[in-house]
Amino acid sequence: MITGAEIMVKCLESEQVELVFGYPGAAICPFYDSLSQSSIRHVLVRQEQNAAHAASGYARACGKPGVCVATSGPGATNLITGIATAYMDSIPLIAITGQVNQWLLGRDVFQEADITGACESFTKHSYLVKTAADLPRVFKEAFHIASTGRPGPVLIDIPTDVQTAQVEAFAYPRKAEIAGYRPRIQGHAVQVRRAAEAVRRARCPLIVCGGGVVSAAAREELISFAKENQIPVVSTMMGLGVMPMDSPLYFGMIGMHGHENANRAMHAADCILLCGARVGDRAVGDPKKITQTSTIIHIDVDPAEIGKNMTVNIPIVGDIRAVLESLAKQMPDAPDTGAWVQRLTHEKAESAVCGTPEPHTGFVEPRSFFRSLSAKMEENAILISDVGQNQIWAASSFNVKRGRFLTSGGLGTMGYSLPAAVGAKLGKPNRQVVCICGDGAFQMSMCELATLCESGAEVKIVLMQNSRLGMVWELQNKQFEGRCPATELTGDPDYIALAGAYGIPSALADSNESAERLAGQMLKSKGPFLLVCRVDPCAPTL
Amino acid sequence: MKHTLSVLVENQPGVLSRVANLFARRGFNIDSLAVGTTQNPKISRMTIVVDGDDHIVEQVEKQLNKLIPVIKVKVLEPEKFVCCELMLVKVACKSRQHAEVLNVARLMGADVMDVAPASLTLRFAGNEDQSHTLLELLTPYGLREVVRAGSIAIEKGSGLLKNNKE
Numbered sequence: 001m002i003t004g005a006e007i008m009v010k011c012l013e014s015e016q017v018e019l020v021f022g023y024p025g026a027a028i029c030p031f032y033d034s035l036s037q038s039s040i041r042h043v044l045v046r047q048e049q050n051a052a053h054a055a056s057g058y059a060r061a062c063g064k065p066g067v068c069v070a071t072s073g074p075g076a077t078n079l080i081t082g083i084a085t086a087y088m089d090s091i092p093l094i095a096i097t098g099q100v101n102q103w104l105l106g107r108d109v110f111q112e113a114d115i116t117g118a119c120e121s122f123t124k125h126s127y128l129v130k131t132a133a134d135l136p137r138v139f140k141e142a143f144h145i146a147s148t149g150r151p152g153p154v155l156i157d158i159p160t161d162v163q164t165a166q167v168e169a170f171a172y173p174r175k176a177e178i179a180g181y182r183p184r185i186q187g188h189a190v191q192v193r194r195a196a197e198a199v200r201r202a203r204c205p206l207i208v209c210g211g212g213v214v215s216a217a218a219r220e221e222l223i224s225f226a227k228e229n230q231i232p233v234v235s236t237m238m239g240l241g242v243m244p245m246d247s248p249l250y251f252g253m254i255g256m257h258g259h260e261n262a263n264r265a266m267h268a269a270d271c272i273l274l275c276g277a278r279v280g281d282r283a284v285g286d287p288k289k290i291t292q293t294s295t296i297i298h299i300d301v302d303p304a305e306i307g308k309n310m311t312v313n314i315p316i317v318g319d320i321r322a323v324l325e326s327l328a329k330q331m332p333d334a335p336d337t338g339a340w341v342q343r344l345t346h347e348k349a350e351s352a353v354c355g356t357p358e359p360h361t362g363f364v365e366p367r368s369f370f371r372s373l374s375a376k377m378e379e380n381a382i383l384i385s386d387v388g389q390n391q392i393w394a395a396s397s398f399n400v401k402r403g404r405f406l407t408s409g410g411l412g413t414m415g416y417s418l419p420a421a422v423g424a425k426l427g428k429p430n431r432q433v434v435c436i437c438g439d440g441a442f443q444m445s446m447c448e449l450a451t452l453c454e455s456g457a458e459v460k461i462v463l464m465q466n467s468r469l470g471m472v473w474e475l476q477n478k479q480f481e482g483r484c485p486a487t488e489l490t491g492d493p494d495y496i497a498l499a500g501a502y503g504i505p506s507a508l509a510d511s512n513e514s515a516e517r518l519a520g521q522m523l524k525s526k527g528p529f530l531l532v533c534r535v536d537p538c539a540p541t542l
Numbered sequence: 543m544k545h546t547l548s549v550l551v552e553n554q555p556g557v558l559s560r561v562a563n564l565f566a567r568r569g570f571n572i573d574s575l576a577v578g579t580t581q582n583p584k585i586s587r588m589t590i591v592v593d594g595d596d597h598i599v600e601q602v603e604k605q606l607n608k609l610i611p612v613i614k615v616k617v618l619e620p621e622k623f624v625c626c627e628l629m630l631v632k633v634a635c636k637s638r639q640h641a642e643v644l645n646v647a648r649l650m651g652a653d654v655m656d657v658a659p660a661s662l663t664l665r666f667a668g669n670e671d672q673s674h675t676l677l678e679l680l681t682p683y684g685l686r687e688v689v690r691a692g693s694i695a696i697e698k699g700s701g702l703l704k705n706n707k708e
């Protein structure tokens with residue numbers, strides 16, 4: 001005989017799970033007991049939301065589902081923001097929650113919350129498991145659903161009595177059989193041919209690289225397609241880092257906070273190849289303007305994204321890697337884009353570099369500092385930015401070559417970077433992991449410094465301290481006649497002393513010169529490090 | 543513009559709430575929704591009537607398809623399907639008016655389900671227009687209660703709604 005909890009652990013083992021992030025509680029205790037008997041490592045976070053973020057960072061770094069665990073009631077509801085964050089960025093996540101005993105369901109007993117109901121809008125799918133015998137099928141399906149098609153979070157809610165129930169034996173299904181779930185891999189041949197024709201005919205073709213390219217692990221295919229056919233590439237925030245930023249065919253980030261030359265390229269192109277980009281409002285302000293002058297080819301694994309935000313001429317539903325491969329075969333000769341590339345290169349060179357450091361201000365100028373920091377970092381480093389001004393500074397100024405740029409692009413969840421960085425570092429211990437955040441976001445997940453110490457994750461934190469919620473303050477200043485309520489962070493602690501309290505080495509920079517020097521020290525040091533950079537509270541986002 | 547969709551779903555708890563939630567959160571306007579099991583007890587069939595333009599209906603179809611327990615979605619082509627809705631009506635009428643109301647019922651093809659001294663309860667199955675006509679004819683007597691089930695639809699001809707995606 002075997003218990004439900006033991007089956008849960010065996011399911012995770014069958015999925016080659018090595019690491020889970022979580023926080024225990026009464027309703028999930030049987031599982032924790034079984035977990036402790038296995039070789040799967042458990043990392044204790046300090047608040048459940050960060051278990052989901054850490055699992056998200058792990059999933060993005062490793063390209064496989066991250067697992068987070070919480071108890072029923074408040075444990076589960078604390079996970080919600082993390083699950084929603086993963087949903088918006090299409091990150092494969094398995095969230096396991098304990099639930100009260102089945103015979104108490106619906107009676108509002110202690111720590112009961114309808115978590116499958118609460119998460120309905122931002123899970124790819126969810127399960128409330130009623131019998132232990134169902135567990136293997138449910139886990140198999142959950143991992144399959146989370147990691148295939150358009151990835152996303154799957155929630156498995158398991159009542160305590162299901163965890164303690166006895167089952168005859170454990171057998172893990174080899175395949176998930178779900179009648180209503182068959183994500184399309186290959187693009188429709190006719191559409192691929194039409195797309196190839198349109199690209200060949202175009203004089204000013206442009207590839208927009210979105211987060212879907214990362215999800216599909218289609219980096220190499222995209223780079224080679226762009227190179228072979230000499231097609232310029234711009235990126236959304238979620239697609240940053242796919243195209244090496246030093247490539248002569250890379251022309252920056254589009255969007256409200258993107259590079260002006262990249263946005264101009266969008267408007268000047270006559271054929272746009274949207275690859276795994278959902279044309280969100282922050283990326284494309286007015287899609288109609290672009291569709292008027294350009295043939296739009298949209299490749300996405302999720303059919304619902306095609307035509308949702310932008311009218312599309314040639315839709316291709318399929319896995320981006322497979323579609324780009326078949327598209328490449330349909331391109332016997334490259335379109336003549338010489339003049340177009342030259343024009344974009346010229347415009348890129350002409351666009352002003354933002355931010356120059358001024359001496360003796362007592363502040364670090366963020367954008368120029370990020371440029372020099374990225375030059376100091378390893379080529380394949382993983383950079384994780386938080387949300388707000390720090391995110392835009394990092395997104396627009398960092399030079400990602402073979403590394404990664406991770407951020408909460410969709411939901412814009414403050415506090416994401418630190419736990420996600422812990423997850424990413426534990427997933428890829430040999431890669432340099434740098435977390436960039438503002439003092440607002442940092443204080444939202446500051447408790448995870450303990451997780452950082454405990455787990456031994458060697459995360460380098462760059463804290464941009466302007467003692468203000470800079471981006472919101474800027475918005476208030478512009479749109480509300482200079483009335484800026486609730487955006488001053490006058491209660492900021494002494495971060496150096498705080499790091500000291502956790503035993504984390506730290507340093508304070510108040511000029512670009514000191515920031516660069518200390519960043520060098522930080523990157524050379526062993527273990528975690530906190531570099532606090534004083535930033536002018538009035539420093540602009542753009 | 544009204545569109546009728548036939549949706550095959552796995553017959554399991556929570557499916558209706560997933561579908562209903564999808565409509566609520568995406569801001570789609572649902573006119574009616576009827577659901578019941580099919581010849582295969584593991585599969586239920588929903589008929590959903592949606593109000594919206596072509597873009598909305600395309601999104602409804604695609605978003606429904608993203609729900610894991612949804613097996614098949616089909617937007618039925620106008621004129622190529624038959625549909626009907628079921629209605630129960632309690633009409634206020636004194637005994638002396640019974641004959642008149644029964645006459646209306648007979649003309650419209652409604653069945654009498656219950657007779658009481660001060661009311662008659664009718665059952666009617668038909669399309670939305672016919673239901674509307676019946677209600678108009680009965681209004682002068684006094685509509686005490688009207689209960690309508692959503693429209694159910696099936697395609698004309700021998701074609702079947704196959705239960706596979708793609």
